[in-house]
Amino acid sequence: MYTTEQKNEDLEDKNIQSSTTPQILKDNNTSEHEETKENVFSETEETKPQMEKNCCPPRGTLNKIITNGVFLSMIWCVTWSISEHDSLPGGNLFGLLIIFYSAIIGGKLVELIRIPSVPQLPSLLGMLLAGFTIRNVPFLSKHVRISTTWSSTLRNIALTVILIRAGLGLDPKALKHLKGVCLRLSMGPCLMEACSAAVISHFLMNFPWQWGFLLGFVVGAVSPAVVVPSMLVLQDNGYGIEKGIPTLLIAASSLDDILAITGFNTCFSIVFSTGDILKNVIVSFRDIIIGVMVGIVLGIFVRYFPSRDQTNIPLKRAFLVLSMCVSAVLGSHHLGKHASGGLCTLVLTFIGGMSWSKEKIRVQKIISSVWDIFQPLLFGLVGLEVSVASLKSNTVGVCVATVSLALLVRISFTFSLMSFAGFSFKEKVFIALSWMPKATVQINQAILLLFLLWEEWTNCKVAKCKHTKERQQ
Structure with a gap:
């Protein structure tokens, strides 16, 4: 027999079961509903990109x-x-x-x-x-x-941007450690290639000695438009920083160009003027000193102006550096002092960047953005100057042989110069091959020479040379 207590317990169990079963059913239904909703949402999300496409x-x-x-x-x-x-x-x-x-x-x-x-x-x-x-x-x-004026001006501005990046990318500590190697690398290969090209062109192409050395200093310059951006990429990725190879090549390439431009202007003045040779050499060195002094003064100026309490300091510094350097390069070309502007740019940016510490990176980014605009203009204009119709088949082979032999001498001499600088064999090969590029400097100097030949051929000393008269006949 059931007692009253057992009946009460049975009733409570039934009530509990009856009260829980709807909740269980409700929970099952809600979970199934949520699963179906999730499936629907997942399907719609999967189909959404396809619909957007x-x-x-x-x-x-x-x-x-x-x-x-x-x-x-x-x-x-x-x-x-x-x-x-x-x-x-x-x-x-x-x-x-x-x-x-x-x-x-x-x-x-x-x-x-x-x-x-x-x-x-x-x-x-x-x-x-x-x-x-x-x-x-x-x-x-x-x-x-x-027009030649537009093209030359834009190329010079692009070269100025390259020199600005080169000056800002120099590492003072690495440059101090490698100053002897930098001087050897900037002067030795350039002079050796210039002399080799002069000798080869004299005996192979019957060039007069003045024109042979003029050709040598045109060919002897390395292209900063190729070397500097490539070395900056390697420096940003951490390659060669321990031995300062990017800084070495950036600094040496800039000095190499200045030396080649100075030699070109000296030979240029000897060929196209009747003045004393010693006087022309002194004038060239005077232009170098002027460029260094102006660069030091402007570099000290941009170290303190704008002051640190102003806003948008990196943008103002980048604008000041760009405007000063472009004015220096274009102004020096207008005054006939071609080597002064490039050297002024290099000294200005190096001295100014030494005191900017971490803010120099922000200035470099702004200059890099400017380079992104001028890079296609520079190389597009360089390619635009190459005309197949103006090339003669009988002279192309001789010209290629002259340039190739001079370049081979340059590579060999560069490798030998680096043999006593503490670099490994692969690093010496890399430095020697990095000294090959030719582009922007050659175009600017060749075009300047070409147009002056058209205008002043009758006043040229070489026009009176017997080899020139034979070719004219």
Whole structure:
């Protein structure tokens, strides 16, 4: 028999079961509902990107292409509204826009080329090829024209930006440790290549000695547009910092250019003037001293102006350095003191950057952004100067042989100079091969020489030389 207590317990158990079963059912239903909701949301999230890809407006690469195309057209519209004639085909602004965007596209296409076990090809190769293509395709060369004044000015500004980056990228400690090696590397290979080119061109091409040395100092300069950015990339990635190789090559390449430009101007004045040779040499060294002194004064100025209590200090410093250096380079060219501007730029940026400490990195980033604009212009304009139609088949081989032999002497001499500097065999090979690039300095000097030949050929000493008269006949 059940007692009253047992009945009460049974009733309580039934009530508990009846009260819990709906909750269990409710929980099961809610969990199933939440699972179905999650599945629905996951399916919608999976289909959402696909719907976005298929919907309009376009995204990704197509959107980027359309945006850049609109940028190009708007820039052209603005330039056309300001200067109608120069913005039309055949004008300077139209030519610059075509070269700028063509060089960018050429650089991007070259970067897409991947060769197994070979480092990525530099974008500057595509930029050079873009300018070369525009010059040598008749339809393009007919409509894309840039005056020599515009082209020379833009190339000099781009070279100034390179020298600014070189001066800011110098490490004072590494430079102090390697000052002897830096002087040997900046002077020895340049002088050796210049002398080799002079001797080879005299006996192989029948050049007079004055023109042989003039050619030697044109060929003897290393291209800072190739060396400096490459060394800055290696320095940022930590390669060669222990022995100061990037700083060594950056400083030596800048001094190498200054030496080559000084030698070129000296030989240039000897060929095109009737003055005393010793006087021309003294004038060249005077220009170097002027460049150093002006660079020291301006470098001390930018160390203290703007003061640290101002806002946007890196931007103001970058603007001051750019404006001063561009004015120094273009002004020195206008005054005929070609070596002063580059040396002033190098000294100014090196002295000013020594006191900026950590803020120098922010200034370097701003200058790098400026270089991103001038890089396609520089290499596009360099490629634009190469005309296949002006090359003669019977002289190309002799010219290539002369330059190649002089370059071989330079590489061998550079390797021998580094043999007593504490570098390993691979590092010596790397430094010797890094001293090969030729581009911007050669273009500027060759164009200057070419146009002066057209204007002053009758006043040139070499015009009276028997070899020159024989070639004219």
